[in-house]
Amino acid sequence: MKILMLGWELPPHNSGGLGVACANLARALANAGNTVDFVIPCQADYSEYNFNVIPIGNLRPFCDYGASAYESTYVEEKIISNQNLSIRDIQKRYCDFLTNYLKTHRPDCVHAHDWLTFEAGIIAKKQFNLPLVVHVHATEFDRSGMNGGNQLIHEIEQEALMIADRVVAVSEATKRIINERYHIPLSKISVLYNSLDESFSSKPYVYDDENYQYLETLKSDGYTIISTVGRFTIQKGLPYMMRAAATALKENPKLIFIFAGDGEERNSLISLAADLGIEKNILFTGFIRGEKLKDVYTVSDIFVMSSISEPFGLTALEAAHHNNVLILTNQSGVSEVLKSAFCYDFWDEQKLANEILQVANDSSAQALAKTEVETESNSLSWDKVAAKCLKIYSKICRQ
Amino acid sequence: MPSINLYLHIHQPFRFRKYTAFDIGNNSDYWNDKNLSSKNNNERIFKKVAKKSYHPTFDLLEKNLKKFPKFKFSLSITGVWLDQAEKWDPSLIEQLKRIVNTGRVEIVAETYYHSLTFFHNRQEFELQVSKHRAKIKQIFGIEPKVFRNTELAYNDELAKWAEDFGFAGILAEGWDKILGWRSPNNVYQPAGCRKIKLLLKNYRLSDDIAFRFSDRGWKEWPLDVKKYQSWLTTSTANGPLINLFMDFETFGEHQWESSGIFDFLNGLIASWLKNPLNDFVTVFDATKIKPVDKISMKKTVTWADSERDLTAWDGNSMQKRAATELYALYPKVLNTNDADLLEDFRRLTTSDHFYYMCTKYWNDGDVHAYFSAYDSPYDASLYFTNIIRDLEFRCSNRKAPASSHPQI
Numbered sequence: 157m158k159i160l161m162l163g164w165e166l167p168p169h170n171s172g173g174l175g176v177a178c179a180n181l182a183r184a185l186a187n188a189g190n191t192v193d194f195v196i197p198c199q200a201d202y203s204e205y206n207f208n209v210i211p212i213g214n215l216r217p218f219c220d221y222g223a224s225a226y227e228s229t230y231v232e233e234k235i236i237s238n239q240n241l242s243i244r245d246i247q248k249r250y251c252d253f254l255t256n257y258l259k260t261h262r263p264d265c266v267h268a269h270d271w272l273t274f275e276a277g278i279i280a281k282k283q284f285n286l287p288l289v290v291h292v293h294a295t296e297f298d299r300s301g302m303n304g305g306n307q308l309i310h311e312i313e314q315e316a317l318m319i320a321d322r323v324v325a326v327s328e329a330t331k332r333i334i335n336e337r338y339h340i341p342l343s344k345i346s347v348l349y350n351s352l353d354e355s356f357s358s359k360p361y362v363y364d365d366e367n368y369q370y371l372e373t374l375k376s377d378g379y380t381i382i383s384t385v386g387r388f389t390i391q392k393g394l395p396y397m398m399r400a401a402a403t404a405l406k407e408n409p410k411l412i413f414i415f416a417g418d419g420e421e422r423n424s425l426i427s428l429a430a431d432l433g434i435e436k437n438i439l440f441t442g443f444i445r446g447e448k449l450k451d452v453y454t455v456s457d458i459f460v461m462s463s464i465s466e467p468f469g470l471t472a473l474e475a476a477h478h479n480n481v482l483i484l485t486n487q488s489g490v491s492e493v494l495k496s497a498f499c500y501d502f503w504d505e506q507k508l509a510n511e512i513l514q515v516a517n518d519s520s521a522q523a524l525a526k527t528e529v530e531t532e533s534n535s536l537s538w539d540k541v542a543a544k545c546l547k548i549y550s551k552i553c554r555q
Numbered sequence: 556m557p558s559i560n561l562y563l564h565i566h567q568p569f570r571f572r573k574y575t576a577f578d579i580g581n582n583s584d585y586w587n588d589k590n591l592s593s594k595n596n597n598e599r600i601f602k603k604v605a606k607k608s609y610h611p612t613f614d615l616l617e618k619n620l621k622k623f624p625k626f627k628f629s630l631s632i633t634g635v636w637l638d639q640a641e642k643w644d645p646s647l648i649e650q651l652k653r654i655v656n657t658g659r660v661e662i663v664a665e666t667y668y669h670s671l672t673f674f675h676n677r678q679e680f681e682l683q684v685s686k687h688r689a690k691i692k693q694i695f696g697i698e699p700k701v702f703r704n705t706e707l708a709y710n711d712e713l714a715k716w717a718e719d720f721g722f723a724g725i726l727a728e729g730w731d732k733i734l735g736w737r738s739p740n741n742v743y744q745p746a747g748c749r750k751i752k753l754l755l756k757n758y759r760l761s762d763d764i765a766f767r768f769s770d771r772g773w774k775e776w777p778l779d780v781k782k783y784q785s786w787l788t789t790s791t792a793n794g795p796l797i798n799l800f801m802d803f804e805t806f807g808e809h810q811w812e813s814s815g816i817f818d819f820l821n822g823l824i825a826s827w828l829k830n831p832l833n834d835f836v837t838v839f840d841a842t843k844i845k846p847v848d849k850i851s852m853k854k855t856v857t858w859a860d861s862e863r864d865l866t867a868w869d870g871n872s873m874q875k876r877a878a879t880e881l882y883a884l885y886p887k888v889l890n891t892n893d894a895d896l897l898e899d900f901r902r903l904t905t906s907d908h909f910y911y912m913c914t915k916y917w918n919d920g921d922v923h924a925y926f927s928a929y930d931s932p933y934d935a936s937l938y939f940t941n942i943i944r945d946l947e948f949r950c951s952n953r954k955a956p957a958s959s960h961p962q963i
Contacts, residue, residue: 370580370948414576423933427914430872435940436880441576448577 157549159185160263160280161194162254162273166209167355168445169200169217172387173470174293176353177326178269182207183354184542193263195254195276197246212253215239215246231306243272251276258284265549267291271309274316281319287552289545290320291348294391295333298465301390314338321552324348324545326468327489348544349493351536352473361450368455371412371439375455379410380516383456383480385449385471388419390464393485393502395421395428397462402432403509408516411437416452418443453478457522458515461488464502472497476533481515481525483508493536496528557791558836559827560754561628562726563803564703566669567604567636568907570595570928574938579945585899594928601639605647608807613650615806615817619824620657626824627659627835630803631703634667634687635905637694648694655695661837662691664699664722670904671705671868673713674855675882683901684720701725701838705906707756707800707858708865711851714745714753722751724842726800728858729755733850740794742844746851752842753850756800756858760790765801769814777815780822787827796841800858860915868909873936877909880943887950896949903942911935 161182165175178194183206186192192207198217202209221236231243254276265287268277274290281288295313296305317323317338323345325331331345365372371381382401386392394415401413415425415438422440429435441452453459459475459482466488473490476482482497484490491499498515500507515522572588572595588595619626632651640647654660666672667687672680684702692698701724702717709727717725729739737743739755763783767773775782787797802809810816827833859867869875881903888900912932929935 366581367577368580370944373580373948373952423931426933426936427871427873430876430936433872433876435873435876435936436944439576440937 157190157546158262158264159190159192159549160261160266160286161192161207162250162266162268162276162280163194163196164269164272165198165217166194166196166200166202166205167353169198169219171219173350173468174270176470177293177350177468179205180351180354180538181541181545184538185545187539188542188546190546193261195250195257195273197250210257212250215241229306231308247272247275251279254279255283258286262286264553265289267545267549268316268320269293271296271312271316274312278316278319281321287549287555288320289322289324289548289552290316291324291326292317292330292334292467293326294467295330295337297333297337298330298467299389299391301393301464303390320344321555322346322548324548326350328492329465329487329489330467346544346548348541349489349536350468350470350473351538351541352477352533353470354538356450356474356477361447363454364447364451367448367451371455374410374412375457377410379412380408380458380512381412381414381456382458382460382512382516383414383416383452383475384460384462385416385452385475386461386463388415388417388421388425390421391466392419392421393462393464394425396502396505397460397508398425398428398432398434398438400505400508400512401438402434403505404512404516405434405437407509407513409437411512411516412439413437414439414441414452414456416441416444416449449474450478453480456480458483458512460508460512461485461490462502462508463488466490473533473536476529479526479530481522482529483511483515494529494532496525496532498525556832556834557788557795558797558834558841559787560796560798560836560838560841562631562663562703562798562800562838563628563805564631564801565609565636565803566631566633567597567601567639568669568905569635569639569902570597570600571903571908571938571942573929573934574941574945576941579941580948583899583945583949585942585945586902597639598643600928601643604804604808605640605644607812608804609644609647611812611817612803612806612820613647613654615821617650617654619821620654620659623824623828625828625834627661627837627840629661629663629701629838631663631665632691633665633669634683634690635669635902637690652695655697659837661701661839662695662697662699663726663838664688664691664702666705668901668904669705669906670901671708671865671906671909672904673704673708673716674865675878675904676885677716679885679901679904681720683904701754701842706865706868708855709852709857710855711746711853714751715747718745718748718751724752724754724838726754726756726798726838727852728856728863729757729798730856730863732863733852733856737848737850738793739798740790740796741847742796742841743848743850744846746849752844752846754796754798754838754841755850757790757798758858760786760797761799761801764799764816764819765805765809768805768810768816768819778819780819780826783819783823784826794847796836796844798841867913867915868906871912871914871932873912873914873932874909877912877936877939877943880940884943884947884950887947891950893949896946899946903939903946908935908939912939 163178166179182192186207195210199211199214266280267289269291280286296309317340429438459480461484469488469490484497485502498511569586571585666683702722703726739757743753745753911927912935914932
């Protein structure tokens, strides 16, 4: 099959999970013998991929310009200042490129990922009458912490969800949002759970204990290390987690929390840690990826996903792969597949504190939780995701 | 006789580098940023300020000392500045020695590390004052007689301490809310003291030079010697002593050479002395003047911001926690008997580090941001907390620092 993927980023030039999921899906589809052409706004070295990457021009990856690829609040702001380009400008270029491209190319179907590429998907459907799958990794409701968000983005999402032949959601929770907030019938939406990023299982990795000599020493003194990884945005619910940390620390001072990531909430989180008087137990690593990120998982005992709304939550699978005990919000999609993980509602700081304390104090509970989560996590694979995807493609191509 | 009491404060902190979570337990060198162009590179900053301010201003002052036998002034020089000068520009120390040897330049006592330790740990505070005295004695062969606390942070308790320690005078801010109708141009007696004299900064006339000189939005800009001297003369109607207290770096660094600041200072000295009734005094000279009244400052008054309190250093929780955590480590640090560890601890007490964490006016990008070596107060707080962790780690482990700095 000839599949045209409309994407926004690919690792290692990514700001988060969107690029990771797209790369793994495209790779698995290509492995299954399909031709995958992957359109992307930025030019970089993509030689590691077994599919065909098509940059729309010669822009460098957005993170090189110090800009986030997901920014949904300031879509008109010239985030790539030296080129005088906003997200909207790049989306317009993306659409122009695709309009030209499709004049000479005819894929069997088009698969668009998130609002960033939905307008291009709409063009493929409307002007070229191609079968269209729209894949929702996150809605604007999720990104804004269920606070409304950007109306323009809602409209783009609405139109794409209506016009698409099939909608893919990364969890039942996302499926519900698409149904309840965008009024798309449930029968039109398929759920495809993500799986672990291939680089975690395929590439050899050696823990660099030099990096965390300090933490390793504390661990040998009986400390428990709790980590969270992600963009510091309202969606992630980190202030709740910080307050839960303060509650837990009152009971057990031998806890260290690693906040790995960066984002607009960083400064207020640093302040909050000091306000709560727990700054010495909170370690901010800044934005990290690759081996350093794996080191964080390795040194940690517990991983917390504190999101107010997390369509899926790939980092939970990564942490599980590194043997962390998982504590997830009920508002995260990944909790639907990792059923034996500890769960709580994002606002329930006391429950999170209790769960942290319970796991920290009870090593047998730790071991049990780890084994069960591992079994659940191992049942997921990108090949299975790709197979389901192909079924969807052939169904809509026949229509 | 109308007198100018010119007192200049010389200081550069040892700025800590961007000390990340990954440095803790691995590298205990907090002070040497390898990147020469970094905002935290102490050597680069010291040499830059030496070129823009210390060298030209020392030259200017030395020339005027030769030219005018009545020209006098006072300096406070922090221990950490002297340490840096010894390392990176010893000629500055040689020149200072010549200047002090004229007998007309007095050195003021203070804490070695430019710290606010008085408010946290009295024992360590006295050790820092003594260490500074020893350093001044060793380099210049003199013993300071007048005390200034870091940032002119002053209260009644400090005055009593200074009197008991044997100082003849102490410096503070001449803040209207304290003075009321009284003028800073007189000498006062601190409440609860019997001998020590209180000298108060004339902040209007000082700040005209230190802060406003090159401000084009100021209605008095450009300020020339004639205008300024007329203000001085008017001011002496309230009292004979004009206490001009400011940062030494005013000359050439805060106010750039292109603003005409050097010509102004040169011109002012000559013009003031043209009137045979005028003179210059040092801070010790001024303590011989009879006090006109008693003054009490129960709450701490400083020379910073419109609040004139300590909130530039302890106003937010990041600053409060940093100080709490740092001073909590003091007994542990002493217990190690490790001189390197103690030196690192003491350098961390430098008030500048806490100033960098100040969030007052942060968004206005004003003087606080100008003086910061970091991207934001939050960054400064993060690096500082990481350093505290490493310091504590060293206290418990006695692990040798990966690259130790030379013992000073």
